[in-house]
Amino acid sequence: EVQLVESGGGLVQPGGSLRLSCAASGLTFSSNWMSWVRQAPGKGLEWVANIKQDGSEKNYMDSVKGRFTISRDNAKNSLYLQMNSLRAEDTAVYYCARGGAHGHWGQGTLVTVSS
Amino acid sequence: DIQMTQSPSSLSASVGDRVTITCRASQGISNYLAWFQQKPGKAPKSLIYAASSLQSGVPSRFSGSGSGTDFTLTISSLQPEDFATYYCQQYKSYPLTFGGGTTVDI
Numbered sequence: 001e002v003q004l005v006e007s008g009g010g011l012v013q014p015g016g017s018l019r020l021s022c023a024a025s026g027l028t029f030s031s032n033w034m035s036w037v038r039q040a041p042g043k044g045l046e047w048v049a050n051i052k053q054d055g056s057e058k059n060y061m062d063s064v065k066g067r068f069t070i071s072r073d074n075a076k077n078s079l080y081l082q083m084n085s086l087r088a089e090d091t092a093v094y095y096c097a098r099g100g101a102h103g104h105w106g107q108g109t110l111v112t113v114s115s
Numbered sequence: 116d117i118q119m120t121q122s123p124s125s126l127s128a129s130v131g132d133r134v135t136i137t138c139r140a141s142q143g144i145s146n147y148l149a150w151f152q153q154k155p156g157k158a159p160k161s162l163i164y165a166a167s168s169l170q171s172g173v174p175s176r177f178s179g180s181g182s183g184t185d186f187t188l189t190i191s192s193l194q195p196e197d198f199a200t201y202y203c204q205q206y207k208s209y210p211l212t213f214g215g216g217t218t219v220d221i
Binding site (some may be wrong): 035037044045046047050059061062095100101102103104105106107108 | 170213
């Protein structure tokens, strides 16, 4: 059974930083593109970033370019999202998901940006 | 960016009803279209990928169709556990984009 478990969320002040992690099991992690998708409270789904199997290609939504960095460690079956210069509008539940079609999702971790 | 427009935004239905949700892309995306179900407080669940391929374990009452710009998700006979919000998503080009969602309630 595929399991994706996010961690690292919490309350952070505007301008602060946070690093999210996603631990994967039950799949060949190194064979899959991986994504971060977020959902603001009461809103719809919004793709944030994704990364190729070997980490050689990374893609981001415009509003996080230069502030967020996606990375992965295939030896640890782990995906990461380093978030810097956080803004109130980054407040959301952040999900990791497998593949371009997002075939499996984690349970999410809540990031709240507030003073 | 490719805009994904779902209709309706909400609908009321009864157990046993046939339900159809439409998703329209602002430009052609071939069959790079996925559908998700989300229940309150829960993570999304993948239902369909490649416009019409059912994810493993998803009941056969769910089906998807379409290609190019127009797509549909059909629930052939609505069950109590199907009351949820449904999203489409294109993965043809970046940024990957989702529709605004369709809430199916009683």
